Amino acid sequence: MEVINALGRRKTAVARVYLKAGTGNIIINNRDHREYLSTDILRGKVNQPFVLTNTLGQFDVKVNVDGGGITGQAEAIRLGISRALVEVSADNKPILKPHGLLTRDPRMVERKKPGQKKARKRFQFSKR
């Protein structure tokens, strides 16, 4: 089986995912995923598509991820892997879809506006 390439994004993170048949190795930016992702919460997120489709340990994954923080990166990888799995077999689509794993989460940081302190917070008001 040849390598399947898919892209996943979340917040400002971009993950390029290369999926091929294998034994379940996940390499992120040339480091093992257990080393790159510091907590079980994040590792669980990355493995979620495999767990749901019962394909844990059937694929090797190589990821180049950049931008964003660790949570955004982990979720970008998750989206990338999910998309790749759908390309492997369309049967995976109805399994992954209800869990929202095929949806690009559109929430982004709202821009700061001039005349305001932050996106929504105003400068302190003083009456006189």
Add this chain to the structure above:
Amino acid sequence: MRDKQQVFITMRKNTPKKKPLLPDPKFGDQLVTRFVNNLMYDGKKSTAYDIFYDALNIVGERLQEDGLNVWKKALTNIMPAVEVKSRRVGGATFQIPMEIRPDRRVSLGIKWMIMYTRRRSEKSMAGKLAGEIMAAYKEEGATHKKKEDTHRMAEANKAFSHFRF
């Protein structure tokens, strides 16, 4: 019959869909995630998880039982079934007892438990939480008292229950 009396207030927008929570990494339980999300300060989820798991370990050690089950039992012990809501009828305000939706019961239980946990005097948050869980498991402690108080209020205002909206 009681169900039919529920009134649906029309809202301008549709209610958003409930998003399923990601199960927690250790037990794979969504209720744990929900609890931890309430426990969290400043978006520090991993710290919150550490506190929670530490507390369950302490509980497990002291009681020689499965911490998760003790916690679940404790939580059911402190979930209220009825509460009172204020409603104005002809100028006077009445405290009307209302049954609580299952989802809100869980929410209230979690929030109360955490609120009274924070007021305890043990040194660490894990210790406080462990103490409060064990107390609630034995049906004592501040959280359990809060639930009993709520029930007592509802009982005392039972006469107004026909005003239910």
